[in-house]
Amino acid sequence: MAFETILYDFANGVATITFNRPKSLNAFNDQMIAETISALKSAGRDGSVRCIVMTGRGRAFSAGQDLKEVQDRDREISFGDHLREGYNKIILQMVQIEKPVIAAVNGVAAGAGCGIALAADIRIASHKASFIQAFSKVGLIPDSGSTWTLPRLVGYARAFEMAITAERISAEKALSWGLVNDVVPDKQLMDVVAAWSRSLAAGPTVAIGLTKRAMHKAAGMSLPEALQYEAQIQDIAGHTQDFHEGVLSFLEKRGPDFKGE
Ligand code: T3D
Numbered sequence: 001m002a003f004e005t006i007l008y009d010f011a012n013g014v015a016t017i018t019f020n021r022p023k024s025l026n027a028f029n030d031q032m033i034a035e036t037i038s039a040l041k042s043a044g045r046d047g048s049v050r051c052i053v054m055t056g057r058g059r060a061f062s063a064g065q066d067l068k069e070v071q072d073r074d075r076e077i078s079f080g081d082h083l084r085e086g087y088n089k090i091i092l093q094m095v096q097i098e099k100p101v102i103a104a105v106n107g108v109a110a111g112a113g114c115g116i117a118l119a120a121d122i123r124i125a126s127h128k129a130s131f132i133q134a135f136s137k138v139g140l141i142p143d144s145g146s147t148w149t150l151p152r153l154v155g156y157a158r159a160f161e162m163a164i165t166a167e168r169i170s171a172e173k174a175l176s177w178g179l180v181n182d183v184v185p186d187k188q189l190m191d192v193v194a195a196w197s198r199s200l201a202a203g204p205t206v207a208i209g210l211t212k213r214a215m216h217k218a219a220g221m222s223l224p225e226a227l228q229y230e231a232q233i234q235d236i237a238g239h240t241q242d243f244h245e246g247v248l249s250f251l252e253k254r255g256p257d258f259k260g261e
Contacts (some may be wrong), residue, residue: 001042005032007057008039013050013201013260014194015043019113022058027066028112033086040090044097050201050260052097053193054120055104056113064111064134064144083143087112091145094119095216098209100200104193105180108168110134115144118153121212123180124196125171126189131179137166152219153179204242205260 001008007018017039019026028036043049056062073082094101094116103109103120110132117123117131133150135142142150142163150159154177162169171183184192200208210233218226237243242258249256 001039003035003039005029006035006039010046010049012198013048014053014197015039015046015049015051016053016055016197017043019054019056019062021066022056022060024066024068025060025063025108025110026056026058026113027063027068028086029066029069030086032066033090037086037089037093040093040097044093044099047260050099050203050205051197052099052101053104053197054094054101054116055190055193056106058107059128060107060113061103061105061109061117061129062113063108064113064115067138079140087115087144090116091119095145095212098213099205100203100208100212102193102196102200104189105129105131105171106186106189108132112144115142115146115149118149118179119145122196124189124193125174125180125183126186127171127183128186129171129174129180129183131162131169131174132166133162134166136164153177202258203260204237204240204246204256204258206240206242207237210237 005021007020009016017036019032021027021029021032043052100122101120102122102124103117105117105123105125107126107128108130109117111134114131114133133142133146150162158177169179171180174180175183182192214229214233217229221229241261245258246256
């Protein structure tokens with residue numbers, strides 16, 4: 001795949017999408033939005049991809065919407081349409097792809113960049129990373145799913161505080177708030193993420209994808225509904241080859257060789 005604003009690598013079942021506009025701290029222009037959508041689409045469709053990693057080149061994960069491009073934007077394009085055709089598609093794909101998505105947060109994640117990091121299933125942050133709900137600084141409301149993800153991750157009070165103050169939350173604070181899964185020394189970030197992604201790509205991909213689907217669905221369900229849904233999709237997981245391999249490997253006292261099928 002030929003991209004200009006992102007890098008797309010595939011190895012050992014793991015697709016890595018790297019935002020690649022380091023001079024502007026990987027701010028999203030329209031091309032980068034379109035290329036990210038396209039990369040996610042192809043990683044989602046490609047059966048050999050069993051885990052997706054998203055990260056940024058240089059010292060930032062992403063500084064969100066490219067504000068220089070906003071300034072030049074055709075006034076006929078509404079903010080709503082820009083979100084519907086852009087960031088909303090990125091976020092929905094990240095959530096709807098039934099494969100684990102890891103954000104390797106290498107530096108600052110601001111505005112939509114923060115929203116994208118929050119939409120991942122797992123966030124591993126460098127000790128240099130930080131999180132800024134930068135929207136209010138430019139007179140906007142949190143988008144890219146932040147109104148949904150942030151209160152669920154850190155609770156309403158902290159989410160609202162982050163949104164209205166637009167203050168930088170350090171990696172350490174993010175860890176103590178439950179915003180990230182782990183914080184590691186910067187030099188070790190990609191090694192730690194590689195260990196996570198290798199392990200997830202060798203996992204029972206269908207069951208992992210269904211877990212993701214069920215947890216997202218359960219957010220809008222009562223307990224009885226969630227129990228029903230679990231029963232319904234356990235029928236799918238229970239008919240995978242990986243389920244049979246998992247049980248067999250347990251009985252044979254060896255590690256499982258999951259194929260993601
Ligand atoms: O319809 C829609 O699209 C609405 C959607 C909106 C979604 C959003 O994301 S709104 C929020 C947009 N993002 C921001 O407001 C963040 C703006 N950036 C910053 O606040 C700071 O840059 C950071 C806190 C992220 C980092 O600060 P610092 O001091 O480490 O770096 P810096 O010096 O500010 O930035 C370095 C360069 O990156 C600089 O370029 P220069 O002067 O060296 O040529 C700066 O202009 C550029 N840059 C940083 N962020 C953006 C950017 N260029 C364009 N757009 C940016 N968002």
